[in-house]
Amino acid sequence: MKTALITGSAGFIGYHLGRRLLGEGWRVIGIDNLSPYYDVALKERRHAMLAESPAFVPHVAPIEEPGRLMDLFARETPDLVVHLAAQAGVRYSIEAPRSYLDANLIGTYELLEAARAHPPAHMLLASTSSAYGANSHMPYLETDKADWQMSFYAATKKANEAMAHSYAHLYDLPITMFRFFTVYGPWGRPDMALFKFTRAILEGRPIDVYNHGDMKRDFTYVDDLVEAIALLAGAVPARPSAPDEIPAGDSLSPVAPFRIVNIGNGAPVALMDFIAAIEDATGKKAEKNMLPMQPGDVPATWADTTLLKRLTGFAPKTKVPEGVRAFVEWYRDYYGV
Numbered sequence: 001m002k003t004a005l006i007t008g009s010a011g012f013i014g015y016h017l018g019r020r021l022l023g024e025g026w027r028v029i030g031i032d033n034l035s036p037y038y039d040v041a042l043k044e045r046r047h048a049m050l051a052e053s054p055a056f057v058p059h060v061a062p063i064e065e066p067g068r069l070m071d072l073f074a075r076e077t078p079d080l081v082v083h084l085a086a087q088a089g090v091r092y093s094i095e096a097p098r099s100y101l102d103a104n105l106i107g108t109y110e111l112l113e114a115a116r117a118h119p120p121a122h123m124l125l126a127s128t129s130s131a132y133g134a135n136s137h138m139p140y141l142e143t144d145k146a147d148w149q150m151s152f153y154a155a156t157k158k159a160n161e162a163m164a165h166s167y168a169h170l171y172d173l174p175i176t177m178f179r180f181f182t183v184y185g186p187w188g189r190p191d192m193a194l195f196k197f198t199r200a201i202l203e204g205r206p207i208d209v210y211n212h213g214d215m216k217r218d219f220t221y222v223d224d225l226v227e228a229i230a231l232l233a234g235a236v237p238a239r240p241s242a243p244d245e246i247p248a249g250d251s252l253s254p255v256a257p258f259r260i261v262n263i264g265n266g267a268p269v270a271l272m273d274f275i276a277a278i279e280d281a282t283g284k285k286a287e288k289n290m291l292p293m294q295p296g297d298v299p300a301t302w303a304d305t306t307l308l309k310r311l312t313g314f315a316p317k318t319k320v321p322e323g324v325r326a327f328v329e330w331y332r333d334y335y336g337v
Contacts, residue, residue: 001055005029005078005120007063007111008085012189013126013180015046016226017082022053024230029076031069032085033062037092037099038190046187063107070110073118080233083111083125086157089191090130090296093153104156105163112167122174122236124229125164129181129218129264129301130154138268139304142179142251142260151296161260169256174236178229181264181303185222185323186330193271194324197278197286198331206287207275213290215271216300218264221323224316228263231312249307264303265316277321281328 004021008014009030018028030050034043050056057076061068063085087093087103108125115123132140134148149155161177168175184194200207237252237259246252251260279285293299309315331337 001025001027002079003027003029003076004080004082005031005072005076007031007083007107009050009058010034010043010047011084012187013183013222013225014084015050015187016185016222017084017229018050018056020226020230022050022055027055027057029057029059029072029078031059031061031063031072034060035087037087037089042187042190062103063110064102066110068110069114070117073114077118079121081111081115081120081123082229082233083108083123086126088153088189090151090153091294092191093151094296097152100152100156105159108160108163112163115173116167116171119171119173122176122233123164124176124178124232125160127161127177127179127260128154128157129179129262129303130298131158131161131179132301133298138300138302139266140262140302141249141304142262142307143249150298153296165253165256165258168253168258172239172257174238174257176232176235176237177258177260178232178263179260179303180225181218181220181262181301183220183222183225184327186327188222188327193274194278194327195331197275198282198328201278201282201284201286202337206289208291209271209275209288210291210297211293211299213272213288214299216268216302217271217274218266218268218301218303219274219320219323220263220265220316221318224265224318225263228308228312228314228316231314232261232308235311251307261308261311262303262305263308263316264301264305265318266303266305268300268302269320274320274324277324278328280321281325
C-alpha cells in the first residue's frame with residue numbers, strides 16, 4: 001500500500017482529496033492545525049469522516065512547528081506529498097499578514113526541508129490563480145510572466161513557487177505546482193462567496209456584491225479539481241537534458257524537475273450569473289448590496305487548461321448550475337435548513 005501525505009487534510013480540498021485517495025487504496029497521512037480562521041467544527045467533521053477508514057492517520061499540529069514535518073517524513077516516508085495547508089483568503093491577508101508568513105512561507109520551508117531529507121517520488125504543491133496578479137491577458141497561461149501580485153496572500157503563494165523551484169533544482173525533487181481557480185462545492189469554506197451567499201439568501205439577508213457585480217471567475221467544481229490532482233500525481237516532471245526538449249506551451253523548468261499547471265474550468269462565469277445559479281438552487285431571490293472592488297482583488301480570472309489536458313487527458317467539465325445545486329443540497333442537509 002502506497003502512502004500519501006496531505007497537509008491541510010481537514011480543509012475543503014484536503015478532505016475531498018483524502019477521500020479520493022483512500023478510495024483508490026492509498027494509505028493517507030493527514031496533518032492539519034484546525035485553525036480557527038473558520039468554523040473548527042466543520043474541519044473536525046471532515047477529519048472524522050476520513051478517519052472512518054483505517055487507512056487514514058490524522059495528525060493535528062501546525063506544519064510550521066520546527067521539526068514537526070521532518071519527524072513525520074522520517075516515520076512515514078511518503079511516496080506522494082500533496083501540500084494544501086495554507087492560510088487562505090485575499091482579504092484576510094490584509095488584516096492578519098503574519099499568519100500568512102507563518103503558515104505559507106515558514107510552513108512550506110519546513111515541508112521542503114523534510115522532503116530534502118526524505119525525498120518522495122512526487123510532490124504536488126498548491127498555488128493559486130491569484131499568483132497571476134495584475135496580468136490582463138487571458139486566458140492565463142502557465143508560461144505567462146507573473147510578477148505583480150496584488151495581495152500578500154498571492155505574494156506568499158508566488159514565493160512558494162520560487163522556493164519549491166530552488167529545491168527541485170538543487171536536490172532533484174520532482175515538484176508540480178498547481179494554480180487553483182475559485183474552487184467550490186459541498187463541504188466548502190464558509191469564507192467563500194458561494195457559502196456566504198447561500199447562507200444569506202436562505203436566511204433572508206442581503207449579500208455583498210463587489211465591483212458592482214462586474215466580476216468574472218473561472219469557477220472550478222471540487223470533484224473536477226480532485227480528479228485533476230489525482231491524475232497529475234502520475235505526471236511526474238523530469239529535469240530536461242536540454243531546453244529544446246521542452247514542448248511548446250509546457251511550463252517545465254529548463255533546470256529542474258518542476259512544472260506549474262493550471263487547474264480551472266477553462267471558462268469564465270460572470271458573478272451575476274453565479275448568483276443567479278444560487279437563486280435557482282435555493283428558490284429564493286437575493287437582495288444585493290452593490291459595493292466597490294475590495295483591495296487586493298482582481299476583476300477576472302480565466303485559466304488556459306491546455307497543459308492539464310495534455311499531461312492527463314482530463315479537462316474539468318462540471319457546469320456551474322450543476323455544481324451550485326450540489327452545494328446547496330449539501331448545505332441544506334448539513335445545517336438542516
